[in-house]
Amino acid sequence: MTEVQLQEFKLDPDSELRFEVESKNEKVVLEVKSGYAELFGTELVKGKPYEFHTGAKVAVFTWHGCTVELRGRTEVSYVAKETPMVVYLNVHAALEQQRVAAEQEGTRGPVTMVVGPGDVGKSTLTRLLLNYAVRMGRRPIFVDLDVGQGHISIPGTIGATLVERPASIEEGFSQQAPLVYHFGHKAPGENLELYNTIVTRLAEVVTERCENNKKASTSGVIINTCGWIKGAGYKVLTHAAQAFEVDVILVLDNERLFIELKRDMPKFVKVVYLPKSGGVVERSSTQRAEARDARIREYFYGKRTPYYPHSFDVKFSDLKIYKVGAPSLPDSCLPLGMRAQEALTRVVAALPSLSLAHRVLAVSFAAAPDDDVLHTNLAGFVCVTAVDMERQILTILSPQPRPLPNTVLLLSELQYMDNH
Ligand code: ADP
Secondary structure (H helix, E strand, O other): OOOOOEEEEEEOOOEEEEEEOOOOOOEEEEEEEEEOOEEOOEEOOOOOOEEEEOOOEEEEEEOOOEEEEEEOOOOEEEEEOOOOHHHHHHHHHHHHHHHHHHHHHOOOOOEEEEEOOOOOOHHHHHHHHHHHHHHOOOOOEEEEOOOOOOOOOOOOEEEEEEOOOOOEOOOEOOOOOOEEEEOOOOOHHHOHHHHHHHHHHHHHHHHHHHHHOHHHHHHOEEEEOOOOOOOHHHHHHHHHHHHOOOOEEEEEOOHHHHHHHHHHOOOOOEEEEEOOOOOOOOOOHHHHHHHHHHHHHHHHHEOOOEOOOEEEEEEHHHOOEEEEOOOOOOHHHOOOOOOHHHHHOOEEEOOOOHHHOOEEEEEEOOOOOOOOHHHOOEEEEEEEEEEEOOOOEEEEEEOOOOOOOOOOEEEEEEEOOOOO
16 A cells, blocks of 8 residues: 655745646645635635645645645645735735726626736636635626636637636536537637637627626626737737727736737726746646546546436437538639638538547537527537447437437537546
8 A cells, every 4th residue: 555645834824835746546635724725716624625636736825824734645845935926816906996896886897808828827817816706795707718728618618607606626616507609629720710700709698698697797707818829819819808898908927918918909908917926837738638638528527526427329310410610722712702711610511430439529509500500509518439330320428318409519629538
């Protein structure tokens, strides 16, 4: 039997314990022994064990001082006294002032967008600001435009969800009834036209929801974005800013982006530069791919609370599989009157083939391909675990038992190997 390592840390006020769980199948248990601590804005309960698994990169922060115990093997563990938490708390306080004003004047609360290159803590700051808002009794809307990781749903999608309670330490924000749109790729650059189309759509629906929910409206919106900030990536960001009519842009750790946005945004948009935390860990492309895979696995099998997905066969003839984006052709080869951009948002039938194996399919609420599929949100996802060309059958992994809903299935470039 391997020995369980026990480490105890005494944290001074305004400091944080950072640790990573790296080795495969490793588990680290965290417990606050005394004092008060929080994890990315969620309060930790004293004496309650919290589990972290392979790939976790964590910071336990304390405003007042505490003692923390770690059980299990950590790759790194150290206490840092230098953190940007006071700066982040000030941002929260400024947003809170705007919410109070919105409440008094019956206007909309602040719409904030977090931008910056990859691995600077955008998702973490988004989570922190949402947690602080909800702990003040607010009900903010969380929007995630990061198709690379997919914090609300799975990678290859964008989405929004109303935040009604702080993120669970182990499972993140509650996944109840999020609003999700299909993109189908890991990076916006794979189909800019489609990306901008669904961002515009999501913004419209979020605005509509705010109009019908006063509390959400005064609480505002916090938008997480992709780490692609140069060239076309910059245009994607400014398009999102416009679509959501943002009031505040928080720029993490990139002066050039800050200067560009200050120059290009209308004057009423506050562009604020923020330092990144020294604790944010850069991830290799393998780690990103593993994180994507883990998100999809979580969708089907759950994280802390286990889910039990169903596996069943479906005849090719019973499936309506489509993909968005016809193959790119020069304008001269397209049907008369169609532009190349239009082809990128066309919904085209995908014939079942062996290449469907391990692909994720998004289950649309749209019943037919001409039912405005791009503007319709998703009911969920299934994954193709096997293709039998001879019997003309696909084997499907699905959170719901058979039959599959009789709606459009949208092919995603994302793959998931089900070896659970
Ligand atoms: P981005 O969204 O900019 O790509 P993330 O917010 O996902 O960056 O952060 C990258 C990684 O760093 C995540 O695994 C996150 O848990 C970790 N992380 C963030 N802040 C800290 C911190 N202060 N200490 C330790 N790890 C951190």
